[in-house]
Each structure stands twice: as structure tokens, then as C-alpha cells.
Amino acid sequence: MKGKVLSGIIFSLSSISLIISLKLFWNLCIFVDEHGTSPTIVFGGDFWLSMNWLRLGFLFIICILSFIGTFCVEDK
Numbered sequence: 001m002k003g004k005v006l007s008g009i010i011f012s013l014s015s016i017s018l019i020i021s022l023k024l025f026w027n028l029c030i031f032v033d034e035h036g037t038s039p040t041i042v043f044g045g046d047f048w049l050s051m052n053w054l055r056l057g058f059l060f061i062i063c064i065l066s067f068i069g070t071f072c073v074e075d076k
């Protein structure tokens with residue numbers, strides 16, 4: 001039972017982190033569109049833009065793995 005609660009907390013926090021990151025990226029895209037610039041300029045280069053995409057990808061993977069660990073794995 002203790003493991004399920006911890007897994008649920010990890011799933012909740014990773015989901016909240018993913019939602020916040022996606023919202024911030026969405027707001028950045030709106031800013032870029034309105035001011036006629038590019039995400040590369042706002043992030044400071046291609047490297048940091050790639051790191052942002054990588055962060056979103058890792059958060060998505062963490063959400064999937066924590067979902068599987070919380071809801072799909074049966075207790076022994």
C-alpha cells in the first residue's frame with residue numbers, strides 16, 4: 001500500500017510538471033508568433049531549444065512510466 005501511495009504521488013507530480021512545462025512552451029510560442037521572432041532566439045540558441053524539447057520528452061516518458069507503475073502493475 002505504501003508503494004502505491006508513493007507511486008501515485010510521483011505520477012501526480014510528474015503530470016503537473018508536464019502540464020506546467022507544456023503551458024510555458026505554449027505561451028512562448030504565442031510570444032514568438034506575436035513578436036515575429038523565433039524560439040531559437042528566445043531560448044538563446046539551437047542547443048537550448050533542443051534541451052527544452054528533450055525536457056518535454058523526458059517528462060512525458062516519466063509520466064508514462066509512473067502511470068504504468070501506479071495503475072498497471074499488480075501488487076504481490
